[in-house]
Amino acid sequence: MLPRSLPEPELFLPERGEPALRWGVLGAGWIAGFFVAAVQKHTAQKVVAVAARAQAKAESFAEAHSIPTGHSSVDALLDDPGVDVIYVAAPQSEHLSLGLRAIAAGKHVLMEKPLATSAADAQQLVDAARAAGVFLMEAMWTRYLPQTRMIRRVIDEGILGDVRSVIADHGQPLADDPGHRLLRPGTGGGALLDLGIYPIQLDSMVLGEPTSITAVGSLTPSGVDATSTVVLGHGEEQSTLMTSILTRTPTVASICGTTARIDIEGPFHIPTAITLRSHDLFEEPVVWRDPTGVGLMDGLAWEATALARYVGEGRAESPLHTHAETVSILATIDEARRQLGAR
Template sequence: MGNNNRINWGIIGLGNIANQFAADLVLIEDANLVAVASRSIEKARDFANQYNCPKAYDSYEALFADDQVDIVYIATPHDSHAELSIKALENGKHVLCEKPMALSYKDAVRMTEASKKYNRFFMEAFWTRFIPSVKEVLEKVNQGIIGDVNYVKADFNFYADEKEGGRLFDKKLGGGALFDIGVYPLFLSYLMLGIPKEIIAKSVYSNNGIDLQTSMILHYEKAQAILHASINSESDMKAVIGGTQGNIQLNAPWFVADGYSIVKNNQEEVCSLPNLGKGYAHEAIECHKCIRNNQIESELWSHQNSLDLSKIVEEIKVQIKLPF
């Protein structure tokens, strides 16, 4: 760890999400951003200057070899997550890897096994799991506030112009709705209801074969989840968890909700829970806690949780015939 018992971060893959994460990292007292890396040294230097980071590298390997870096945040395109996470773990670094952790269940297993082999903390960066609203809603559900949960509705939609190209529409990089944003509603269903007994999924495709929108029904013994992801339409992006005695509605956009409502007996209780920064800070704080406790995984979003979700996504990938 760094001076004053602070935890030193490195970031690789310096796009939009990395910028948002770095901005939130500044808000955490015991966090230091000490190194960033990009294939472009100019991009690395610009990013480093923006966040007062002392080191900028033009290769990921150079950052992995930096003895001052305690934990690496991996925000590169989806197709590189597995190999880069494993390489960072081999180099003795803890790892926070952007979701989805891998494009296949097989690679997800390899990543968690590497964490165990090298005895280093590894977590999929499912930041939504750690925001105050989602943590509190899960507690309310587990307390039986709305009775038995038998319905979850969630979507994540936005319109992206395919003409702009880039990662989102790139088949080689794991583009499309399912892997980029569909994992969010699937995460919520898994968090509230667990592993489904049956999955039905249908998609609308782009000209190059990636899914522009995917609708999913997850069927459980006594419950169902109705989920949707789209990169070619807008939606209200509210989430509803329905039970036998009421329902809970996460504020839109639900994956970064700043509060929620409990509706019971025709009465509504509104709860406000602002996030620290954009919301990425909460997952970084969890990483710090686990590293200080010598844990290689989080109890709130464990290796098994990530593997369960990866297996659900894998089944949908096969059903909708995604090419990766």
């Protein structure tokens, strides 16, 4: 029998003792805009500065988002003594170099996903942050959403029994523009690094590091991965994860246990709902919907409050998404891309 109600998740609510950090934003694209809006609306954090490739773009972004300072260069932002933490929202091909510069400047870093374009580069960032004594976290916002906190509690309390499989997909039609960054090998292109990381991180959260990786798929004319189906083995457990930049898929996920299953509504990586289903076909499922009202891209706020809490606790990494796990997930992507022959 399923429980008729689900346990209350622990939320990263603002103003619960975390410091109000002063944030600098590196990059002025669409994701930076959503992040800043979410932080300003739903957290106690302070966005105080921004820098972009062009000063005019930084100033325009600052004006649009009521940010006090639009810096003329990356160095000016990193040298700003009024900035505690840098949110890096630049293209992923620049994550290693910009991350190392921010760390060297003594700033905490929230790096937009993926942390880097390879496991080796991610490890370099981790090593640098540890040596400098600053906090480093990949902006895998899904990990900090209320639904994910709920899923963790359901699994930890044994409601699913033993988890046997994760099934997930993420596809968006992003390959129509031949100049799109995801079609260029030099900018960290391909479906796996940008979209496939979401199903893979879900599998990692639930079942840990895989013991075997099998990938099939297709490449774009430019040589990056366009589609892939990745089967991850975990001893007796096995997961199937699909991603594509050629079509929009349901972007749903299921976590399957020996006594029950969780289905996560699509898009599963943003604030949505979960359904707990028994193996008994006739038993009524239990549905949980995010009650916070923090929907869609406003969900980016949760990771900012989480980072501030962890910094206030004196941590060097997120306990919900450790450095070791972040690197491991990228190692899985490295191997899948290698099997596909992606550039």
